[in-house]
Amino acid sequence: MKPTAHAFSANAHRALHDRTLQQALAKAGVGFVDKRRAAIDSLPEFQALREAGKRIKDHTLANLDHYLLRFEQQVMASGGSVHWAESPEQACAAVLDICKQANAKMVAKGKSMVGEEIAINDALESAGFEVVETDLGEYIIQIAHEPPSHIIAPAVHKTRGQIAELFEKLHHQSGLTRPLQTVPQIVDEARQVLREKFLAADVGITGANFLIAETGSTVIVTNEGNGDLSATLPRMHIVLASIEKVVPTLEDTSVLLRLLARSATGQEITSYTTFFTGPRRADDPDGPEQFHVVLVDNGRSRMLGGDYHEMLRCIRCGACLNHCPVYSAVGGHAYGWVYPGPMGAVLTPLMVGLQEGRPLPNASTLCGRCEEVCPMSIPLPKLLREHRRQEFAQRLTPPRARWALAAWAFFARRPELYRQATRIVIKLLNLLAGGKGRFRSLLFAQAWTAARDLPAPQGDTFMAQWKQGKRS
């Protein structure tokens, strides 16, 4: 998809005034946060698991080339193939090749964030294949022609009424006219429509939460069972995975699984955790005849060992989104690309360029909740600050902000001048406020005063009070 991250400000403004979106976001936010809290409180070992998980990822990243080769070797030993792609274009080309060789017509797709990243659906559709998203949330946004707004709950921005409307419009054409008022009615209709697609598909595409070097297995974690049907019924299974997904062993995977489900949905484990290893064996009664893994780099090998290295530990649980005050207010679409929230604000500038993604690292108060809840202890605020630093260094910051910063730096480097200047400004503001203690509107602060009053400073500066001995 074409990124609109550069327009974050306008996107966010629209989102804040979208009442339906605000309704949907209000419903979603608390649920995720409370469920995660409860799941973690009932597992005393969580902190130890978190440290173990971080160690696993750090070790794997420090030996990433070894583990990728080991993984490839094991996939081939189990009868599958591995395709390496440096860019989204190469990844899409690899998938198209496989589909063409199989004379495929229809592709059933399980949820894959890498799939979104490389825009695989557009590539398949342009090449004439029918693609059906089978995860309910992904299906909803596919028929709405929208990108996901959350990495684990892609349709979290849609209300039941909007979903029913979408279904009625599309499914009526195929003769389905049952009422769609309740959640069970909606889910049942999707089940019926998509069941036929599963049975007719020639190719199943899934993502991967983990790749296991020990066994050459790819792991998916789902609740609906759609990933498993996509990987079992069609004659070919293609796995899309980014290179940092590899972990050493089954035991390491178990540690990360305990962290993932709790951080994401507050579950101890999802309904289905599946390990795929190669195509169907000679005496297997079902399963695909071919098993392909497409390993996508798309900038990750460049992140390794660099300023954003720690972002490679991310296991895509979405906890940082759920706990972010900015995400909770504007939703995922405002971020203007595939990955929203704090993790998206770090990844998007790396993948689409800092010029395009520039507003995202700035759309944060750096409150630090994201780092607090991250199961992989990724220092997200530090990485956001690093983006800001590079933005300034590359002179991408708009002139007005640069001048303001330069002016502030001038005073900050001269403490006595700084103190005198703040004293004057405080007196001036006090005067302007006319003793009311607040401003209903103020020049240069309209963005603030449009929504609420700006408090006027009370009394003297902090330093002046300190000198006068007011220390409590």
Place this chain on the structure above:
Amino acid sequence: MSDSRAAILARISRSLAHEAAADAPEILQRIEAHARGPQPQWEASPRERFIEKLEKVVGTWAEVASKENIAQAVADYLAGQNLPQRLCVAPHPLLEGITWPDGFQAERRRAVGEDRVSLAVAFCAIAETGSLVLLAGPDSPTTLNFLPDDFLCVLPENRILPRMEDAWALLREERGAMPRATNIVTGPSRTADVEQTIQLGAHGPRRLHVLLLQGGA
């Protein structure tokens, strides 16, 4: 494509300042150690824990005294759910030679789109999370686990292991290699994609019923 493979690996190796090798000693040792992470602890027996967690994810269960009673337990379940006496059955040794009640249609095969009910045998279970482990193979078609509305699964009681890591140890010991699909199944299929409301039976089974076989296989 091989160019991109070389380019990606070269970039990684350069950054890590070593030569890429699938058999680098530091990773082989690490893999072969199969070291476990922190293990969650609890008081209950594996059986008690398994049942507690299974019920928490809305799975149901019944006790079966011996292999001879499996048919009756299945018949009871189907009657209770008001389902027709038709099911597809995994071609598993444990389910061989079962005498089904008159009028029962039990076919030993993979599942297809029309199947409403299936019966399989779990490789083992994980007490920690109330999960069943099923291994794809001639005796356990994967389609049985996902296509039907009602998934019935026989679990020999002595195959309830404490944790996932114990399942990996057993798999290595008994099978040596991973099957095409290893399914860890915890309750029926569910979705929360419509307004975060949990709804069972999204794409996979609407109900999961475990037949706990006493004394083991």
